Each structure stands twice: as C-alpha cells, then as structure tokens.
Amino acid sequence: MVAYCPICGKPVYFGEKKRSLGRDYHPLCLKCFRCKSQLSPGNHAEHDDKPYCNHCYMKQFGPRDVSRALKQKSLKKKYRFT
Ligand SMILES: [Zn+2]
Ligand SMILES: [Zn+2]
Secondary structure, three states: OOEEOOOOOOEEOHHHOEEEOOEEEOOOOOEOOOOOOEOOOOOOEEEOOEEEOHHHHHHHOHHHHHHHHHHHHHHHHHHHHO
C-alpha cells in the first residue's frame, strides 16, 4: 500500500518514508511549516495537518491552546463534582 505525503500530495514509497504522528512523509517534506527546519519523526508538533517544530508551535499556538485545555479540564472537574 502506498501512502500519500500530506505535504506535497505525492506517493511515499516504503524505502523513503518517514512516519510521524500517524502520517507518512518524504524525508525532505518533514520540516516545520513555519521555519522550514528539518524535523525528526515523532518529535515535533502538528497543527491543521501541518508539521511544526516544537518551538514554532509553542510560539504560535502553545500558550493559547494550553490555557484552553486547562480551562476545559477544570470545567470537566467542576461538572463531575456537582
Ligand atoms: Zn512529500
Ligand atoms: Zn519551526
């Protein structure tokens, strides 16, 4: 079975694929969407189906997402206790 690279849309063959976060990328396609730095599989963030390095992800989405996640968590807790 051939997977398709989510970045360039071309098929990724077994010998060349880099599997990360459930998707198969070309080695050259697995780079940060923002700063274009090379990413290591399984050790980067993802937003909107695009790979980001952890640094860019935190800068762009991090604090907001974290506070939202925390809020949801505390809401859930409150709900459970009432
Ligand atoms: Zn590709
Ligand atoms: Zn980056």
